[in-house]
Amino acid sequence: MSKHFAPACPPLGLTGDRIELAHGGGGLKTRQLIEGIFRPALAKRSDDFTHDGARLEIDGARMAFTTDSYVVRPLFFPGGDIGTLAIYGTVNDLAMCGAEPVALSLALVLEEGLAIADLQRIASSIRDAADAAGVAVVTGDTKVVERGKGDGVYINTSGLGRIIAKSPIVPQRVQPGDVIILSGDVGRHGVAVMAMREGFHFETEIRSDCAPLWAPVRALIGRGYDLHCLRDLTRGGLATGLIEIALAAGIEIMLDEHGVCVCEPVRGACEILGIDPLYVANEGRFIAALPEAEAAAALECLRGFDPAAAIIGRVDRATEVGAVVVDTLGGKRALDLMSGEQLPRIC
Amino acid sequence: VRHVDEYRDPAAARRYGDAIAQITTRDWILMEICGGQTHSIVRHGIDRMLPWGVSLLHGPGCPVCVTPASVVDAAIAMASRPNVIFCSFGDMMRVPGEAGTLFTARASGADVRMVYSPLDALAIARENPDREIVFFAIGFETTAPTTAMAVLQADREDLRNFSMLVSHVLVPPAMEALLSGPHNAVQGFLAAGHVCTVMGYVDYEPLVRRHKVPIVVTGFEPLDLLQGIYMCIRQLEEGRAEVENQYSRSVRRNGNERARAALAQVFTIEDQAWRGMGEIASSGLTLAPAYARFDARKRFPDIVVPTPNPSECISGDILRGLRKPGDCPAFGTRCTPEHPLGATMVSSEGTCAAYYRYRRLEAGEMALRRRA
Numbered sequence: 001m002s003k004h005f006a007p008a009c010p011p012l013g014l015t016g017d018r019i020e021l022a023h024g025g026g027g028l029k030t031r032q033l034i035e036g037i038f039r040p041a042l043a044k045r046s047d048d049f050t051h052d053g054a055r056l057e058i059d060g061a062r063m064a065f066t067t068d069s070y071v072v073r074p075l076f077f078p079g080g081d082i083g084t085l086a087i088y089g090t091v092n093d094l095a096m097c098g099a100e101p102v103a104l105s106l107a108l109v110l111e112e113g114l115a116i117a118d119l120q121r122i123a124s125s126i127r128d129a130a131d132a133a134g135v136a137v138v139t140g141d142t143k144v145v146e147r148g149k150g151d152g153v154y155i156n157t158s159g160l161g162r163i164i165a166k167s168p169i170v171p172q173r174v175q176p177g178d179v180i181i182l183s184g185d186v187g188r189h190g191v192a193v194m195a196m197r198e199g200f201h202f203e204t205e206i207r208s209d210c211a212p213l214w215a216p217v218r219a220l221i222g223r224g225y226d227l228h229c230l231r232d233l234t235r236g237g238l239a240t241g242l243i244e245i246a247l248a249a250g251i252e253i254m255l256d257e258h259g260v261c262v263c264e265p266v267r268g269a270c271e272i273l274g275i276d277p278l279y280v281a282n283e284g285r286f287i288a289a290l291p292e293a294e295a296a297a298a299l300e301c302l303r304g305f306d307p308a309a310a311i312i313g314r315v316d317r318a319t320e321v322g323a324v325v326v327d328t329l330g331g332k333r334a335l336d337l338m339s340g341e342q343l344p345r346i347c
Numbered sequence: 348v349r350h351v352d353e354y355r356d357p358a359a360a361r362r363y364g365d366a367i368a369q370i371t372t373r374d375w376i377l378m379e380i381c382g383g384q385t386h387s388i389v390r391h392g393i394d395r396m397l398p399w400g401v402s403l404l405h406g407p408g409c410p411v412c413v414t415p416a417s418v419v420d421a422a423i424a425m426a427s428r429p430n431v432i433f434c435s436f437g438d439m440m441r442v443p444g445e446a447g448t449l450f451t452a453r454a455s456g457a458d459v460r461m462v463y464s465p466l467d468a469l470a471i472a473r474e475n476p477d478r479e480i481v482f483f484a485i486g487f488e489t490t491a492p493t494t495a496m497a498v499l500q501a502d503r504e505d506l507r508n509f510s511m512l513v514s515h516v517l518v519p520p521a522m523e524a525l526l527s528g529p530h531n532a533v534q535g536f537l538a539a540g541h542v543c544t545v546m547g548y549v550d551y552e553p554l555v556r557r558h559k560v561p562i563v564v565t566g567f568e569p570l571d572l573l574q575g576i577y578m579c580i581r582q583l584e585e586g587r588a589e590v591e592n593q594y595s596r597s598v599r600r601n602g603n604e605r606a607r608a609a610l611a612q613v614f615t616i617e618d619q620a621w622r623g624m625g626e627i628a629s630s631g632l633t634l635a636p637a638y639a640r641f642d643a644r645k646r647f648p649d650i651v652v653p654t655p656n657p658s659e660c661i662s663g664d665i666l667r668g669l670r671k672p673g674d675c676p677a678f679g680t681r682c683t684p685e686h687p688l689g690a691t692m693v694s695s696e697g698t699c700a701a702y703y704r705y706r707r708l709e710a711g712e713m714a715l716r717r718r719a
Contacts, residue, residue, distance in 0.1 A: 029685070274695065333705045
């Protein structure tokens with residue numbers, strides 16, 4: 001650890017003296033945590049923390065390396081479970097670096113009292129997901145904590161991938177003239193989990209969208225499209241993914257809000273709860289930024305995987321600050337990073 | 348939820364905008380009461396479609412915003428008791444009192460749980476007979492009926508470990524206070540559609556007569572709001588002052604009679620302090636004597652709340668429509684949703700939060716102008 005790091009100094013931009021749930025929400029508070037604590041403590045290069053995964057060169061081989069921890073309540077939800085998420089989430093982070101997943105590690109923290117049957121179910125989900133994603137789980141670890149000290153199961157997976165994209169896939173390469181393609185409808189995972197957790201029942205069951213993303217990304221790379229940036233739309237949803245790219249690249253993205261596919265049950269649930277589907281988490285959706293000349297063909301390719309794929313935005317211009325703007329009845333407005341989790345409205 | 352898109356259709360919205368421009372011959376100042384309406388207006392840019400000279404002031408209809416800081420502090424003090432499970436709507440958990448927020452109380456060890464309905468709190472009370480469950484009952488006439496139902500249910504089940512910190516407020520007395528205030532500029536109101544769904548609009552009829560001000564019961568979607576504005580301006584231009592109902596797909600003159608009966612049974616009306624607006628006569632609900640045993644203030648008579656410090660926050664003026672967020676030197680700099688100085692920046696229905704979220708480009712320009 002650098003000797004310049006003084007843990008006693010209050011880090012810039014952090015308020016309060018305790019960790020709140022919102023610090024893990026993926027929005028503004030998470031950024032503050034990274035910028036205020038982790039970057040000063042750990043970063044050696046300027047881009048160390050801007051991406052979901054690190055790009056490494058080991059004896060000439062270009063590799064991507066990433067890690068993620070999974071805490072979800074309930075453990076099982078329509079369309080998946082914590083085991084599915086733990087595989088797809090990490091595989092997808094590798095895919096967003098243009099890397100083919102090679103090997104995963106798997107570490108579980110189990111709470112005393114967890115039903116063995118539940119663990120068995122999770123383990124078989126992990127196997128099925130790893131098979132579907134074409135990746136091997138090669139090493140692992142298990143710890144058990146006292147009852148009440150965990151939420152049943154926490155999982156961490158780390159992933160190693162082989163980068164096959166020729167040019168770096170990073171936000172900084174996104175430029176005016178680029179087009180943004182969204183790989184499918186948004187909002188299903190977050191609403192499915194929230195509905196399950198809070199006991200909401202809707203007419204149509206909403207299933208999580210969790211899915212491995214390497215196949216569509218490999219198809220895009222294989223056809224030689226010049227992918228400037230890829231981003232999977234997990235915590236904070238589509239809006240957060242776009243805003244992070246805009247901030248990192250110093251560009252203004254014009255988002256066509258009406259072009260974003262949100263399925264009817266998710267729209268209904270969001271209207272009732274007063275939450276914005278653009279900010280709801282997904283586990284099997286990504287956006288790709290690439291030159292306009294390649295957009296139509298790339299869209300065609302992605303529609304082979306999901307007919308709901310669509311062009312949802314364009315990069316208008318470079319700006320000093322970076323912004324994502326949408327049209328309204330009375331002019332444009334900018335989207336903002338959410339601070340903390342979205343809270344259902346009162347009335 | 349179907350039937351949403353047709354209330355957001357841009358072409359129809361533009362036709363309404365043109366119709367408003369056609370009937371408008373002079374400047375008018377209208378106020379929308381409800382925070383949900385404010386949110387929709389700012390999000391969709393409705394205010395920018397109106398003719399120059401027609402302005403919308405944003406009213407006090409955000410339940411989170413008008414809950415006094417001292418009540419938030421009472422909530423935090425109750426939540427911090429070791430045996431208490433404190434249940435609150437999510438929106439309320441980020442609102443700062445002097446002693447922090449319910450979120451920071453939770454981070455410090457308090458058992459604070461987010462619920463969607465007081466009935467969820469009742470379920471928690473049944474499951475935890477050894478703990479004291481306190482529900483934070485806030486909101487307007489929209490949420491008060493479910494609070495009343497929860498009290499009646501708790502009474503039937505004789506739940507002894509359940510109580511409520513009640514801070515329900517009523518809309519018509521606040522409108523009366525605004526209209527009788529020395530600085531009132533409001534010439535017409537868009538009344539809150541959801542409140543009227545419960546209460547009807549009989550109570551607005553004396554207001555209209557007394558103050559000669561048109562009141563249009565209005566919904567929340569862009570076309571609802573534009574139609575409400577159109578109806579209100581038409582009354583003003585024609586020199587009329589009546590109660591009209593734009594939100595007729597949901598609102599009846601007498602409202603929801605069963606809900607009103609439950610309110611009348613469980614609550615009595617008393618004077619109540621509003622955050623930023625001070626005490627307003629007959630504007631609050633408190634538990635009627637027959638249900639006083641569910642009053643958390645009586646169950647925890649010894650809680651002490653810190654004295655409020657003076658703040659540069661102008662949310663009182665914002666809530667009365669006297670100033671807009673851009674007039675506040677702290678807006679977007681020292682006061683953000685991340686670090687709010689006042690409740691109007693916290694709630695998703697708060698005016699400052701709506702401006703911060705949807706008008707950030709302009710907020711940036713304002714900040715630059717101030718620095719220059």
